[in-house]
Amino acid sequence: MKRRDLLKISALAGLAAASSHAAADACTGDGTPNQFIPKKPADAKPLENELEKYPKCPYCGMDRKEHHRARMLVQYSDDLVDGVCSIHCLSLSLGLNIDREPKAIFGPDYGSTVEPRPLVAVDNLVYLIGADLKHAMTKRSKHSFASLTTAQEFQAKHGGTLGNFNDALRESYLDMASDAMMIRRNREERRRRAAQKPA
Numbered sequence: 001m002k003r004r005d006l007l008k009i010s011a012l013a014g015l016a017a018a019s020s021h022a023a024a025d026a027c028t029g030d031g032t033p034n035q036f037i038p039k040k041p042a043d044a045k046p047l048e049n050e051l052e053k054y055p056k057c058p059y060c061g062m063d064r065k066e067h068h069r070a071r072m073l074v075q076y077s078d079d080l081v082d083g084v085c086s087i088h089c090l091s092l093s094l095g096l097n098i099d100r101e102p103k104a105i106f107g108p109d110y111g112s113t114v115e116p117r118p119l120v121a122v123d124n125l126v127y128l129i130g131a132d133l134k135h136a137m138t139k140r141s142k143h144s145f146a147s148l149t150t151a152q153e154f155q156a157k158h159g160g161t162l163g164n165f166n167d168a169l170r171e172s173y174l175d176m177a178s179d180a181m182m183i184r185r186n187r188e189e190r191r192r193r194a195a196q197k198p199a
Contacts, residue, residue: 054083
C-alpha cells in the first residue's frame with residue numbers, strides 16, 4: 001500500500017473518531033442521539049388535548065387527526081411524549097429511544113364510533129393483525145380494539161389473527177423492511193404526480 005493511501009486512511013479514521021466523540025458528547029445521558037429525543041416539553045398529562053399538542057407524527061409528518069383510527073402515543077418515564085400516526089412509527093420511537101423506559105403506551109379503539117377514536121392503554125386492547133382493513137404506514141394492518149367481541153366481529157368480516165400489543169409490535173418490526181419500501185414507492189409516486197401537474 002502506498003504511503004499516500006495510508007495517510008488518507010489515517011486521516012479518515014481520525015475524522016471518524018472525532019465525529020464519534022462529538023456524537024457521544026451530544027448523547028450524554030441515555031445514549032440516544034439528540035435528534036431522536038422527543039422535542040416537546042415533558043407532559044405529565046399527555047392525553048389532555050393530545051391532538052392539539054401532538055398534531056403531526058415526528059417520524060413521517062402525517063396528520064394524526066386525519067389518521068386518528070391508527071394513531072398512538074407513548075409517554076416515557078421522564079414524561080417526554082411521542083404522539084405518532086401508527087404502530088409503524090411507534091416502533092421507530094421505541095427502537096430509537098431504547099434507553100428511555102415507556103411509562104404508558106396508548107392506542108385507538110378502532111371499533112368505537114366516536115371521532116376521533118379514543119385512546120386506550122395498550123394493555124387493555126386486543127389487536128387484529130393482517131385483516132383486509134387499510135392501515136397507516138403498513139401494508140399488513142394491525143388495528144386495536146377495546147372490546148374482544150368487537151374485534152372478533154371484525155375478524156369474521158375481514159380476516160386476520162387476534163393478539164395483544166406485544167404481538168402487534170413484533171409484527172410491526174417484522175414488516176418494517178417491506179413497509180419502508182412501500183412508503184418510499186408511494187411518496188415517490190406522489191412527487192412524480194405533483195411534478196407533472198401544470199403550474
